[in-house]
């Protein structure tokens with residue numbers, strides 16, 4: 001079996017296991033909301049980000065309003081997500097740039113996205129894949145761990161994993177596959193004690209435990 005065949009086998013198997021591949025951030029298809037929520041989600045649970053986001057977007061429904069938020073007010077609203085001072089600073093910078101350079105719209109180009117405060121490749125790929133249909137490998141901890149175990153990526157490194165999977169998985173499948181990897185990584189291929197006997201990939205996985 002080639003690497004590509006193995007990757008497609010994994011795509012199909014996870015599609016069967018998790019027919020619904022939904023983003024766990026409640027962004028309602030709004031790129032501005034997804035960008036803000038993805039920045040907030042660093043070292044925080046998605047459930048906490050979803051809860052904080054309801055009053056946050058009531059207060060700042062558009063990037064220009066968030067960019068102009070008074071010192072301390074935005075910080076107060078996002079305090080419970082942790083690292084709130086640096087996240088507030090990045091969000092103001094990103095929203096200022098969105099307003100001044102992009103007419104309040106979130107760009108789809110990778111370089112443009114990376115020019116926004118707090119936006120790295122993981123967030124940029126999430127936005128490009130989920131909302132713009134451009135594909136994107138979101139190389140989070142589950143994606144990196146499982147790709148390494150399966151032998152789809154040679155290294156547990158975000159850029160190496162992103163590039164390896166991008167070359168193996170069709171663009172239109174990338175985004176959903178990454179959402180499914182999160183569910184799979186929580187349920188079966190967990191960081192400690194993966195449940196290999198229950199795993200639909202055990203026949204093709206070099207790390208499968210007997």
Ligand code: SF4
Pocket residue numbers: 146149150188189190194195196199200201202205206207208209
């Ligand atoms: S066989 Fe085990 S290590 Fe391999 S993907 Fe499945 S759960 Fe993970």
